Amino acid sequence: MSEMNALSAAVEKGKRNDAKLLTQQLLDAGHKPLDIVEQGLVPGMSAIGEKFKNNEVFVPEMLIAARAMKECMILLEPLLAKAGIKPKYTAVIGTVQGDLHDIGKNLVAMMWKGANIGVIDLGTNVPPEKFVEAIKAHNAQAVGLSALLTTTMPAMKTTVDAIRAAGLTSTKILIGGAPVTAEYAKEIGADAYGTDAASAVDSLLALLEA
């Protein structure tokens, strides 16, 4: 197995020490940081995401894979920054106003990062105007809204309305969370609904590359 494949496998299995070591070895061998991200880390996260989608693994495995990737990014980020390389896309994410749950939102954020998308995480209980400000400030092409509670789902609509009212008509809006459905996404004028964190990557890229 090539070192690049070994890195993907280490990320997928959440072996953070191995992943970090392999990243350093690849750098020492002259591989470009962006290639390591795109050919080593992204396939690893994509593989674990696929297993998550199929109920073969669960949240713990996703979290340790993301932690392994994070360790690698600590080595790679300064080099990417120095070379002036930024992610192709930037997305804002947050849990809507009134809702304090962050596990689902965090999983999507880590999967987006795992697909080399720049992520601006606004946390939980985010008012609509904060989403608008962040989209503008970071020139984000997309925004992800999360809600766990049935009672906070209406805040998704308020947020979508605020984003559109602010003139951000081309910003892609993705929504997700336990009570959310594709039907609801359509009803409130969001662009897509993600059933799970792995699908959120596919949905986002499909919208941005359409």
Added chain:
Amino acid sequence: MKATRPTEELAARLAGGRTLLADGATGTELQKKGLAMGEAPERWTVDRPDAIRELARSYIEAGSDLILTNTFGANAIRLGLCGLGDRVADLNTRAVQLARAAIAECGRPVWLLGSMGPTGEMIEPYGDLAPDRARACFLEQARALVDAGVDGLVCETFSSLEEITLALDAAREAGPDLPRVGSLAFDAGGHTMMGVTPEQAVAAVVTAGAHVVGANCSVGPEGLEQVIVRMKAANPSARLWAKPNAGLPQLVAGRAVYTVEADTLGRFAGRMRELGAAVVGGCCGTAPEHLRAMRRELDRRA
């Protein structure tokens, strides 16, 4: 009229005999009474004590044999999210007092169990929460509930075996002689969010010293029944606890509505009784009418 039942009798009843009826939803019922979007139900223990007492009374009048305190999120971590992190003892104590007042008003003896939910954070290595800190939070809450006079403790809606084990361990330390229930939330695929199966749950919860093990929330009666059947198959002598949601919420005119009807919950109660479950009740979306239907079914088959 004597309105409290001896705790010792609860332990015996949970250990064997007729299926007991617990209560229904707290959060979704309080929302019907005006609890704001995202507002912690525990806040109403001090802000709207009348509503908390009224809800408890409605379940007692519907026929519950036991009710739970309004303390699901009353641990320091969860309360900390809404600025009430230093009110753990106070909110748990008052919630017990409100429930006791409701029981006294009804004049029908029912048992009172203290509800303890998860912290909402992930325990190391999956998150930043140290096990010792989680256990300390659960112990603080369990002590307040026990000191205020609950008849037992219910650790409910957990996803992680590590976390429910810490909660049950704290519950045992706080009330070594009180009955303890451990209940997890399973999705439609039969796993908890952390990937735990019903078989793994039953083994771990029994090992953690709980007298009753079960499932609540997340899915409706059909989904939850499958989990309970698997628990029973994995450990035929386990005493079981079953509190499903009134199905998954459906969107009606932009509002989330739970659509499973009372009679469906009633039939579920009947099947659980046939299975020999120790306790049945309802979680999100279940109202007193669901509980009345369950009561009728349990009595009919008794």
